[in-house]
Amino acid sequence: MSNISKKAVIYTRSARHDANADAKMERQIDELIKAATADGYTDITVMETRTPSGKPQYDQLIKEIEAGNYGAIYVYDLTRIARDASKARRLLNTVDKTGTELRIATLPGLSEATEPARSIMLDMLLMLSERDVLDGSKRTRQGIAAKRGGYRVEKAGA
Numbered sequence: 001m002s003n004i005s006k007k008a009v010i011y012t013r014s015a016r017h018d019a020n021a022d023a024k025m026e027r028q029i030d031e032l033i034k035a036a037t038a039d040g041y042t043d044i045t046v047m048e049t050r051t052p053s054g055k056p057q058y059d060q061l062i063k064e065i066e067a068g069n070y071g072a073i074y075v076y077d078l079t080r081i082a083r084d085a086s087k088a089r090r091l092l093n094t095v096d097k098t099g100t101e102l103r104i105a106t107l108p109g110l111s112e113a114t115e116p117a118r119s120i121m122l123d124m125l126l127m128l129s130e131r132d133v134l135d136g137s138k139r140t141r142q143g144i145a146a147k148r149g150g151y152r153v154e155k156a157g158a
Contacts (some may be wrong), residue, residue: 005071008041011061012048013080025050028076031105036074039103045070058087065094072101 010032014021029046036044047064049057064070073095075081081088095102096115 006041007043007070008036008037008039008043008074009061009064009070010044010046010074011056011057011080012046014050028105032074032076035103035105036072039072041072049117058091062091062094064113065098065100068098070100072103074103075105075108078104135154
């Protein structure tokens, strides 16, 4: 095992910054450190962001992977990479191009899938995740408008 292949990075992202979100992120980091250690990684870096976009840290992560600085990247959930499917695809393409392992805690069997099958599964999951985010944003806007009296639903047959 080369020195680089002994190095892993844990990437976490949280859009909120409160005690509950902080505790959740810490639990996820602990779980990912245990997983990376169990997989034989001895040099583990934690890269975390607590901003909605996480852009500076995400861009740094891409650069680090492109440079071949890590043998694996660990994330808790696919949505922790990015909520936007095209942005997440950028990371997945970089991982594939460099041969970096991608470990997603909530999708443990994914690492054993063949590259084409893994790619198809990830694309489908990313599209569903992005759709869920867009639907959630729409529901939030509707809820705010309803509280302000600007959103009305007509009853059928009225």
